[in-house]
Amino acid sequence: CTHYLFIVVVAVNSTLLTINAGDYIFYTDWAWTSFVVFSISQTLMLTVGACYYLTFTGVPGTATYYALIMTVYTWIAKGAWFAFGYPYDFIVTPVWLPSAMLLDLAYWATKKNKHSLILFGGVLVGMSLPLFNMVNLITVADPLETAFKYPRPTLPPYMTPIEPQVGKFYNSPVALGAGAGAVLACTFAALGCKLTTWTYRWMAAWSQSG
Secondary structure: OHHHHHHHHHHHHHHHHHHHHOOHHHHHHOHHHHHHHHHHHHHHHHHHHHHHHHHHHOOOOHHHHHHHHHHHHHHHHHHHHHHOOOOOOOOOOOOOHHHHHHHHHHHHHOOOOHHHHHHHHHHHHHHHHHHHHHHHHHOOOOHHHHHHHOOOOOOOHHHOOOOOOOOHHHHOHHHHHHHHHHHHHHHHHHHHHHHHHHHHHHHHHHHHHO
16 A cells, blocks of 8 residues: 555645646746756656656556556646646646656666666656657647737736747757756656655655554
8 A cells, every 4th residue: 555655745745746746837038048947847756656657556557547547647747737828738748658668677687787777767867858848849839829829918027938049959959858867867866766765764654663
């Protein structure tokens, strides 16, 4: 029963953070520069939670299961946002699933080697998620069009929509996001594995105290 509780808690929290990372108004205001930051933040939430659940259960496939839960929670939350007038079609594609599958593949192909999961899985997720995130971005409504359709009159002057910053980061936010993500995701994966160790210790201490 315990691991079901953890998967719900972790997935709910990561979904809430990921939804905020994908707020369409930020893509509108700081289109290319923010894309890199949001790709890394989504890589963080996916990698930590998926590695946590994957190493906790020891069953290849649970990383994808975790990403599926994140996706469903996001659909539900975005549906609620839609009721308040926000655009529903901004993040509806299951952008985390392919990257989570790569985590499962790294874990399964190396016969459940945790260090391979951290190194290979982390690099694969960090490099792939910005790519899938850009696919997600170009398959939905244009951010500038969305901004004018859903105006935010309460925005301060420095947050008013501007032209996309073409040319920033060598005109390739996907490459920069993938490069940074490939390095950082290994740390994220290691943290997820460490959370499993801490959880086992907590469970052991809890059982002994009872």
